[in-house]
Amino acid sequence: MKAVIPVAGIGSRLRPHTHTQPKSLVPVAGNTILGHIIDRLQDAGIEEFVFIIGYLGEKIESYVRRYYPQLRSTFVVQEPREGIGHALWLARETFRHDQDGVLVMLGDTIVDVDLRDLLRTEGNVLAVKEVKTPSIFGVVETNNSGRVTKVIEKPRIPKSNYALVGLYKIADPAWLASALERIIEQDLRTHNEFQLTDALMLMIQDGAQMTTAPVDHWFDCGRKDSLLEANAKLLNRPEFLGNKYPEFPDTIIIPPVSIGKDCQISHSIIGPNVAIGDRTIVKNTILSDSIIGSYSELRQAVMHDCIVGSDASFRGLNHSLNIGDNTEIDYS
Secondary structure, rough: OOOEEEEOOHHHOOOOHHOOOOHHEEEEEEEHHHHHHHHHHHHHHOEEEEEEEEEOHHHHHHHHHHHOOOOOEEEEEEOOOHHHHHHHHHHOOOOOOOOOEEEEEEOOOEEEEEEEHHHHHHEEEEHHHHOOHHHHHHEEEEEOOOOOEEEEEEOOOOOEEEEEEEEEEOOOOOEEEEEEEEHOOOOEOOEEEHHHHHHHHHHOOOOOOEEEEEEEEEEEOOHHHHHHHHHHHHOHHHHOOOOOOOOOOOOEEEEEEEEEOEEEEEEOEEEEEEEOOOOOOEEEEEEEOOOEEOOOEEEEEEEEEEEEEEOOOEEEOOOOOOHHHOOOOOOO
């Protein structure tokens, strides 16, 4: 089966990091968002990929060709960017005739689900997760037998708490391609964009049967808080908890932590839930629940819940104090 991954978005909610980096290449837990996605799909047996690129798309193409040269990769440019439905419409000829179906996975989403089991499931399958605020997501409604009766993008008054997580297995790609053509030809927009949910709804109205597959964890990595949450959850997996770290001078490591190659760390406390990129310098710093890019430098800092990009530098305050009795100093 072929995987189609739309990665054309600007990532405005992750600025300033996305001013110079595509959202899907933002680091998380010792990899990039896109790297985690590709690794999961490869583990499920998928080797052919279509990447729909746009904003800083040349960086995504360069990344894939450098780190995943073994993949059979096709790149489709989305310009202008008018929604996920528009992106897939542009790429429709890359999957229309695939007899084994197609898997669509959004490029800013990391999900925990048994992909092999999902791929073996007959028919069309939409991955979902129960959420507290369904009105900000695409929402699925089902009948008593579990068949999907409606999909709607960001409903004002949701009738279901089950949100689409950005993972779709479509058994008949030609049917999807035809539905995408209809929403473009008829200019069917929701929230001023062409939505995949509208194409899926046309398929349902024409008789397509769809079921849902619940996911264990879902990280919409388009926001700082969810990106840090994903970083912490991923770092708490066995492969990180069992890590052995190099000896750093006068430094305490509190797992789980991911530390890149050739880092210089001294007189610091690192962790928990910290991911540090390659060749980064950390001195006299306390660091927790954070993501630090490669080639960065941190000195005299106390940092938590932080995202620091690559080639960045931060130096905190370094005080020499002579404090007498009955004194209170509060730098907060």
